[in-house]
Structure formats: C-alpha cells, structure tokens
Amino acid sequence: MGAWTLGLLIVLGGTGMSIVGMLAVRRWTNLNSMESHHEVAGYLLSIIGTLCAVLLGLVVVDVQSKYQQAQVMAEGEANAVMDLYHLAKSLPKEQMVPIKKSLLDYVTTVVEREWDGKPVNANAEGSVVPLRQLWDILSTYEPVSNRQQACYSVMLTDLQQLGDSRRFRVVTTRGGVSPILWAVLIVGCISTVLFTYFFGVKNVKTQILMTALVSVCLSLNVLLVALFSNPYRGDLRISPDGFLYDIQTMSHLAAKGL
Numbered sequence: 001m002g003a004w005t006l007g008l009l010i011v012l013g014g015t016g017m018s019i020v021g022m023l024a025v026r027r028w029t030n031l032n033s034m035e036s037h038h039e040v041a042g043y044l045l046s047i048i049g050t051l052c053a054v055l056l057g058l059v060v061v062d063v064q065s066k067y068q069q070a071q072v073m074a075e076g077e078a079n080a081v082m083d084l085y086h087l088a089k090s091l092p093k094e095q096m097v098p099i100k101k102s103l104l105d106y107v108t109t110v111v112e113r114e115w116d117g118k119p120v121n122a123n124a125e126g127s128v129v130p131l132r133q134l135w136d137i138l139s140t141y142e143p144v145s146n147r148q149q150a151c152y153s154v155m156l157t158d159l160q161q162l163g164d165s166r167r168f169r170v171v172t173t174r175g176g177v178s179p180i181l182w183a184v185l186i187v188g189c190i191s192t193v194l195f196t197y198f199f200g201v202k203n204v205k206t207q208i209l210m211t212a213l214v215s216v217c218l219s220l221n222v223l224l225v226a227l228f229s230n231p232y233r234g235d236l237r238i239s240p241d242g243f244l245y246d247i248q249t250m251s252h253l254a255a256k257g258l
Contacts, residue, residue, distance in 0.1 A: 003227060003235035010226065011219040018193045018215035019208055025197040026204065045195045052188040056221040059185060063177065063228040070172055070231035071238050077165035078242025080158045081107055084134070085250060087158070090151035095141055102130040102137070104250050107243045114169075115232065115240045127166060134159055169232065177229040185225065189218040 081103050088099040109127045138159060143149040193215055201207040227236050 006226060007223050010223045011216060014189075014219040014222075015212050015215040018211050021193070022197055022207065022211045023204075026200070026207070029200075045192075045198075048188075048195055049192050052192045052218070055188055056185065056218070056225075059177070059181065060221055060224050060228075063225055066172070067228045067231045067238075070169070073165045073168045074238055074240070075242050077162060077169065078107070078240075078246055080162040080165065081243070081246050082249065083158045084155055084162070085246075085253075087151050087155045090148055091141065095137055099134060099137055100250070100254075102133045104247070104254075105130040106134075107246045107250070111240050111243050111247065114173075115243075116237070131163060131166065135163075173230070173232045175230065177225060185222060189222060192218060 085100060085103050088096045088103075091099070106127050109130065114126050138152070138155060141152065143152045193211070196211055196214055199207075201210070227234060231238050
C-alpha cells in the first residue's frame with residue numbers, strides 16, 4: 001500500500017468516523033445535558049490528551065531514530081564493501097580476484113534480492129553466501145609483508161563491520177512496531193476522540209471542525225508511526241544509493257583493469 005493511500009485511509013477514515021460518532025452523540029443526547037459535563041470532562045480530557053500526546057510523541061521519536069540509525073548502518077555497510085574492494089589490491093592475485101568478485105556479488109544481491117524486504121533465508125541464501133566466502137578467504141590468508149599485514153588488519157575490521165551491518169539490516173527488515181504497542185496507540189487515540197463527545201457546542205459546524213482537527217492531529221501522528229515503522233519497506237524506505245554507487249564504481253574500475 002502506497003504512502004498516499006495509507007495516509008488517506010488513516011487520516012480521512014479516522015476523521016470521518018470521528019465526525020460521524022460526534023453527530024450520532026449529538027442526535028441522541030440533549031445539548032443541555034452535555035453542557036453540564038463540561039467542567040469535569042474538561043479536566044479529564046486534558047489528562048487523557050496529555051497522556052496520549054506523550055505516548056504518541058515517544059513512539060514517533062523512537063521510530064524516526066531507528067529509521068535514522070538504519071540509514072547510518074546502510075551507509076556503513078556500503079562503505080565497508082568499497083573499502084574492502086580497494087584494500088584487496090594489497091593482496092596477491094589468488095586472493096584479490098575472488099575477494100573482488102565476492103564483493104560485487106554481495107552488493108548486487110543486496111540491491112536485487114534483499115533491499116525491498118523480500119523474504120530470503122538469511123543463513124543459507126542471499127548476501128550471506130558471498131559474505132561467508134569473504135570470511136573463508138581472509139581467515140585462511142597469511143600476510144607475508146608489513147604492508148600486507150597492515151592492510152589485512154584493516155580488512156578484518158571492515159569485514160566485521162560489514163557482517164554486523166548486514167545482521168542489523170536483516171533483523172530490522174523483519175521487525176516493526178509491536179502489535180501491543182499499536183493496540184495501545186489506537187485505544188489511546190480513540191479514547192481521546194471519544195472524550196470530545198462529552199462537550200456540546202450550539203453551532204454544529206464549529207463542533208465538527210474542532211472534532212476534525214483533533215482527529216487529524218492524532219491521525220497524522222499514527223501515520224508517521226506507520227510510515228517509519230520499518231525503514232526497509234514502503235514508499236519512505238531507505239534508498240540503496242550507497243550500494244548502487246559501489247556497483248557503478250566496481251564496474252568502472254574493473255573495466256579499467258584496476
């Protein structure tokens with residue numbers, strides 16, 4: 001489901017149901033009796049509204065921080081690939097050629113098979129295959145010069161970063177906002193809107209506008225949580241620009257024999 005479709009569904013749907021509920025309460029309840037609730041309902045609404053606002057704010061900040069963290073990890077994963085590609089030139093040809101091939105296979109697999117959250121067996125297929133080939137090559141190699149020793153040490157660090165970043169991406173792709181947390185958010189928003197029904201305004205258009213504004217504000221926050229809940233899915237998913245740059249650079253260098 002696209003971001004615009006999801007936004008219309010959540011915002012317009014939630015606002016529409018809120019207005020329908022408000023009109024139904026006005027029809028079945030005497031306006032004078034509703035006005036008698038104002039003093040007590042006002043205090044309770046401020047309490048419930050504050051609690052709901054705090055909860056929504058914390059969840060929105062949390063999903064956005066995870067989204068930003070996923071961006072940083074994706075850039076680190078792409079950077080590690082390119083660093084390994086360049087450092088492989090310091091090794092003998094017997095190790096350099098398969099390392100470069102495995103790195104190209106890695107980024108190609110990430111972009112074509114894994115980036116959009118497509119299901120793969122994380123332990124048997126996908127980018128884990130070339131990653132294990134890299135580990136096999138480097139773990140069995142014995143540097144023979146000081147230059148190779150220095151480059152080899154950096155390569156092991158980059159390879160560790162590559163593996164950690166990939167593990168983070170695979171786990172995050174499978175995750176999202178907990179169903180329990182979703183239930184708490186929805187119940188909190190519905191309770192806040194329901195409490196506005198205890199207030200009666202003589203001008204029905206004014207009350208419709210106030211109810212709509214409350215519902216729109218709550219719906220927009222819920223929409224943010226839905227859009228940023230998984231940074232690797234949906235229209236707002238992180239772009240694999242770093243990996244695409246790696247593929248272009250590797251192809252360019254390979255064409256020049258570098």
